[in-house]
Ligand code: SF4
């Protein structure tokens with residue numbers, strides 16, 4: 001079985017002695033640019049597994065740049081090409097889904113680790129909070145709150161579920 005990268009979102013959110021302005025490292029796993037711009041693994045994971053998919057999503061209505069929309073699966077999709085980093089969506093989200101640092105470096109690929117590259121993956125693991133990123137030989141396991149983001153990435157998150165999901 002091929003190794004997968006397991007990212008624990010709860011540990012990523014934990015400051016673990018870091019200062020408030022220190023953000024966890026951001027990873028990409030290609031193809032990572034779509035028609036809406038650059039997508040980090042953490043942003044994709046948060047919108048897919050942490051977001052509660054509000055019916056009348058306040059994040060969408062507050063966005064002054066029309067940068068947020070729901071895709072056909074009800075998952076929020078941010079256009080990094082349109083986003084002006086005002087962070088109004090972060091403030092209005094009643095569940096604290098988004099972290100402000102998502103919006104700091106969104107146009108500069110140099111600030112991301114390309115996890116397809118072994119050296120960059122090692123650095124990403126080393127610079128992430130302890131135990132937050134691991135290489136594993138396993139499949140998705142919802143019993144352990146481990147879900148598949150794509151063929152190479154698993155995400156651990158306590159997912160909020162409704163009958164609609
Ligand atoms: S940070 Fe970006 S996505 Fe969020 S409200 Fe502002 S422009 Fe919209």
Ligand code: SF4
Nearest residue numbers: 051052054057059093
């Ligand atoms: S307001 Fe927050 S929880 Fe609701 S859809 Fe937007 S990001 Fe998700």
